[in-house]
Amino acid sequence: MGYLKGFTISGKQFFQKTVTTQYPEDKRPKPERFHGRHVLNRYEDGMEKCIGCELCAGACPARCIYVRGADNPPDAPVSPGERYGFVYEINFLRCIHCDLCVEACPTEAITESKLFEFSFTNRQDAIYTKAELVVDDDGNPKHLPWEDWHEGDDENTSGWVRATAPSGVAAAEGRPLWSGELGHGVRPAQLGQSDPLAADVPADFDISIREVKDAEMRGAGVARGRSVRVDEGTDAPGDGGR
């Protein structure tokens, strides 16, 4: 009786655990490379990374970025190079958080935080300018009053940049060829697409596997001062790939 088999399945599911999370109260940890609200990074000496090249605006499929470059004032330069981002605006009513701007940026100036819980009551407020986008003096994203920041949302803002191999060469993966950030220094690499374990990230976005790999690759203790949780899942997935 094949007809009845379906009933046993739905009947069994009735008694199983639900997978729902009560969203506003319980928030699941976000992936390391979550695409959230943008930030404009600064070098370790406090200089802005943006050079006003407008490549991000050119790459943007939603046409939500407006950039105007200007020559650095010789006596008080804003960025280390010749020019800097004089005007930098992102319209978050248009942004689709595709991260193509991050990919296009030659200086890793624009990256994304994990913040997505923000809203506006008029269209003008949706346009973020440099005042909102540039990181503060500690190198952290600015927490604006209408944004709902939660723990971990402002960590690893440059995760995406550090996950891709420089020049797209897989062999160069894991080698830190990116610039340092204000308040954070040169951040360690995140494992990218050639890593067999990173491809099998468990559904709850467990970071322990990658932390272990981070530590392994650099031959040093625990990454980023967090405790490493080694569970039975560590050696289970993706073993065949190695």
Add this chain to the structure above:
Amino acid sequence: MPGDPLFNNGLNLAVALIVIIKAIIVFVVVLVSVLFMVMFERKVIGHMQNRIGPNRAGPFGSLQSLADGTKLFFKEALLPAKADKRIYRLAPILAVVPAFLVFSIVPIGGTITIAHHVTRLQLVDPPWGILFMLMLSSIAVYGVMLAGWSSGSKYPLLGAVRASAQMISYEAAMGLSIAAVVVLSGSLHTSAIASGQHGLLHFRNHTVPLPAWNLFRTWVVPFIIFMIAVTAEMHRPPFDLVEAEEEIAGGFNAEYSSLGFALFYLAEFMNVVTMSGVTVTLFLGGPDGPRILGHSVGPFWFVLKLFAFLYTYVWLRATLPRFRYDQLMDLGWKRLIPASLGMLLFVAAVRTGSRGWVIGVMVGLVVGAIALMRALSVGARTTEVEAASIARAGRRA
């Protein structure tokens, strides 16, 4: 036996008052049960899909259906420009009133005494009891048909044609399986049908350790046919192609909003409750069940069985994929109606108690089944030939 003992001493003020109170109680109970059913369905189906279901409005989401109703109530009642105004307003009422009225003939169990007046736990017990239910389900078709027609828009009209065709098709199978029950009980009184299923099952002078419910007395098949027909009659999944939420987003009621929509919605869920009650009465002995601590607890057993059916309907919805329109019509006309007709003849033959009749009917049924299968296969072959010729014509073109 038949009739309500309330009217034995003629009509007076007290009797009239009792009737009115009973009517109000039935109305409130049915209305509350619908609110419950909406919440129950969403909760159960949620858990069957490993979700929680509504849990924000009130404790455990218990006020969700009330909140939905309030929301619908405050929405704007749109009237399409080309709508037939009066009929457009009448149609939802024609859908909801029969759904309410069906419950009035369902016996909930036993009698009670109010101020020296003995009365049944049943609003009315007319001599044409179960026919009343068939009549009301026919009127419900008008609600659907007129809703589609009066909307003055082509999509609701198409939806109404599909919906009413479905309802009419399955009404035949439903009526025939009810007839099998009526043949056994020998009465149209719903109270008599319910009380006739009391005790244990007798078969050829042997007592079988099963309750004497019509479910077993009619050899189970009419019950299955009745369940399928009722599910189709109510547009419940897997027969919900009328609305097909994921595909066509509403059929005959596409132009309705606010209260009109709420009434259709109400009628749909009310039908689930009332038809479950009717099924329990017809096939599962109504309030029949063992006594608990020496007390006759008919209403308890009735509600328990009712719940089993409500759960089953939700289970069906969570499990089965939707029928296609031609599959629906095939099942109704080519399978269920012949099968229920055959079962009616068989049950009637067994009821006569004469061996000649039983053998005669069984031979007749076998011959009939062979003839039917032959006819169906010829029909299927014809459509294959037609399909091939259509394909050839398509290649030429």
